[in-house]
Amino acid sequence: MSVAFTKEESAETASETLLPDRPISSHPNLVTAAGLKALEAQLKAAQEAYEISQKIDDVNERRRQGALPLRDARYFAERVRTAQVVPEPTTFDTVCFGSTVTFSRDDGRIQKYRIVGEDEADPKKGMISFVSPIARLLMGKSVGEVIEASGQDIEVVAIS
Template sequence: MSLLPMTVAGEKALRDELKKLKSIDRPRITQAIAEARAHGDLKENAEYHAARDQQGFCEGRIQEIEGKLGGVRVIDITTIPYTGKVIFGTTVSLINCETDEEVTYRIVGEDEANVKIGKISVTSPIARALIGKEVGDVAVVVAPSGNIEYEIDKVEHLAE
C-alpha cells in the first residue's frame, strides 16, 4: 500500500475532527440513545431510531478517518528546500494562455482538495501537469473539453 501525501494542516484538521467525534459526538449520541430507550417501546420510537442512525454515521466516520490517518504521509513543506519548482504543498499562480484568466491553486492531498478555496489534489490533472515546472513554463492540462495551456506566473513555497 502506498502512502498518500497530506499537508500538516490537513492532518491536523482530520485529527481535530476525530477528537471531536470521539470526545463530544459519541458520548452525546450514546446519551441520546439511553434517553430514548427510557421512553419504552423501541419499535415506534423515532428518537431512538434517529439516534441509532447518528451513531452509525459517527462510528463510520471515525473508522474512515482512522483509516485515512493510517495511510498518509505528512509532508511539511517548510522542511523542503525551495528550488522554484512546483511541488506538493506549493501555491501556484497560473495564466490561461488562451483567455489570460489568472487562477491560483495550492497543491494538497486528496482529502484536503477544495477547488472553491483554491486547493487542488496532487492527483488532479492540473497538478500532475504542473509538478516539476517553474515560473515561465507552460503546462498543458488534458481536460475533457480539450487541452488547456497555462503559463506559470508565480510559485510560492509558503508555510501553512
C-alpha cells in the first residue's frame, strides 16, 4: 500500500470522525418537566449508541460509527446541564411559557399550540418554541386580544 493512499484515507477518516459541535442557542434553555426528561433520554440514547460503536473492532469504522453519537452526547449533556425547568402555568389569564394557546386567523383557520423550549418544539405535534416569532407575539396576551402577524390579525381564543 502506498503512503499517499494511507494519508488520503486518514484525511477522509478524520473528516468523518471530527464532526463540528451542534450549535447551542444563545437563548436561555427553558424547558418543561417533560422536556427535561426528553433531553435526558436523548442523552442516554446518544451515550449508549457511542458505547456500542466503541465495540467495533476496526478502528476507522469505530470512529465513523461513534462520531455522530459522540457529538449528540456532547450537545445533550450541555442542554441537560443548562436546562431551566419552568413550572406549569397555574393561571390561564395570559399566555406564558407552558401555556397552550388557541388562536384564530383572518382566513378562518383556528390553530392551537403549546409554548415550550427550543429542543421540545415540534409544530406538527402542536408545540412551538418560546423564541418563535408567533410565540413571542402571543406571550403576555389574554383571551380576546388581537395581534398582527404576517399581515394577518390573530385573535387569542383560549388559553389552557
